Amino acid sequence: MRAAGVEAFGEPLRELSVPVPAPRPGEVLIRVGAAAVNPADLGMVAGRYRWADPVRFPLIPGYDVAGWRADTGEPVVGFTLHKATQRGGYAPFVSLPEDLVVPLPATADITEAAALPLAGLTALQSLDALGPDVRTLLVNGPRGAVGGFAARLAAARGLTVVSDDSSPVDAALDVIGGAAAQAAFDRVRDGGRYVTVVPEFWVPGGPFTAARGIDPQVISVGYDRASLLALVRHHAEGTLRPRIGTVLPLSAAAEAHRIAARAPGAARISGKVVLAPDL
Numbered sequence: 116m117r118a119a120g121v122e123a124f125g126e127p128l129r130e131l132s133v134p135v136p137a138p139r140p141g142e143v144l145i146r147v148g149a150a151a152v153n154p155a156d157l158g159m160v161a162g163r164y165r166w167a168d169p170v171r172f173p174l175i176p177g178y179d180v181a182g183w184r185a186d187t188g189e190p191v192v193g194f195t196l197h198k199a200t201q202r203g204g205y206a207p208f209v210s211l212p213e214d215l216v217v218p219l220p221a222t223a224d225i226t227e228a229a230a231l232p233l234a235g236l237t238a239l240q241s242l243d244a245l246g247p248d249v250r251t252l253l254v255n256g257p258r259g260a261v262g263g264f265a266a267r268l269a270a271a272r273g274l275t276v277v278s279d280d281s282s283p284v285d286a287a288l289d290v291i292g293g294a295a296a297q298a299a300f301d302r303v304r305d306g307g308r309y310v311t312v313v314p315e316f317w318v319p320g321g322p323f324t325a326a327r328g329i330d331p332q333v334i335s336v337g338y339d340r341a342s343l344l345a346l347v348r349h350h351a352e353g354t355l356r357p358r359i360g361t362v363l364p365l366s367a368a369a370e371a372h373r374i375a376a377r378a379p380g381a382a383r384i385s386g387k388v389v390l391a392p393d394l
């Protein structure tokens with residue numbers, strides 16, 4: 116099959132011929148209909164990601180896939196848990212442990228479903244980390260994938276979500292890092308809550324030590340099947356609608372990364388960049 120990947124850190128993505136994966140016992144082979152591009156994919160290819168294990172090349176990125184089970188044809192969405200499995204979704208097929216794959220309603224939009232897992236799980240886990248006593252929440256990047264989902268899910272939980280109001284808030288969720296992270300922290304009332312999904316090694320300069328009775332928490336997304344099922348439910352009910360910016364063929368994966376990185380000369384696109392092997 117023709118996947119998109121690199122043979123070494125720092126290379127632009129290119130088409131690679133690799134075997135169709137043979138599912139091991141307990142795995143599901145997915146025919147990929149859509150694979151979403153995430154900032155982590157860019158960092159992984161560039162070599163600035165903190166991997167759990169030595170990296171195997173060719174490196175095929177991609178945390179988020181939606182498509183169909185190759186055995187039954189049932190529509191599914193999968194979280195590749197790339198940093199642990201090193202199974203990337205930028206390919207016509209990916210084999211994943213059964214636990215990482217959940218069914219989709221027959222009517223689900225495959226492109227939108229592919230945009231759910233990484234950003235959605237991160238948003239849910241960030242909100243859970245805020246604890247129960249938060250009524251007002253600042254999300255500093257509500258137009259992004261994680262920030263957008265977090266804002267929607269927080270509102271669905273009854274929180275008042277703000278992005279640019281200047282009054283103190285009970286809690287802030289930082290999805291940008293650096294100076295924007297510090298500005299968000301400064302908006303939190305004394306003794307409030309502050310959660311960031313942007314660790315120091317990713318974007319330096321955010322607040323990571325306690326001050327004014329606020330103890331910063333750094334979220335590192337983990338997999339949780341019940342949460343992925345909940346995201347699919349929210350999507351089916353219309354609570355979560357990913358903003359799709361553009362859908363490109365797998366052969367344009369390098370351009371997709373340039374767009375996602377807002378590289379000079381790349382198209383300026385707001386919303387999720389998605390790769391579609393069948394395009």
Ligand SMILES: NC(=O)c1ccc[n+]([C@@H]2O[C@H](COP(=O)([O-])OP(=O)(O)OC[C@H]3O[C@@H](n4cnc5c(N)ncnc54)[C@H](OP(=O)(O)O)[C@@H]3O)[C@@H](O)[C@H]2O)c1
Nearest residue numbers: 154155237256258259260261262290291312313334335336
């Ligand atoms: N810790 C974890 O487990 C975890 C998991 C998922 C994601 N993340 C991280 O979370 C961050 C957001 O991810 P995402 O998927 O939501 O990305 P995204 O969809 O690209 O969203 C990023 C948002 O931040 C805004 N933004 C970026 N730089 C900014 C700046 N300097 N000032 C103001 N706004 C800025 C963007 O605004 P524009 O659209 O206007 O540019 C956009 O709304 C990334 O750093 C990603 O690596 C961490």
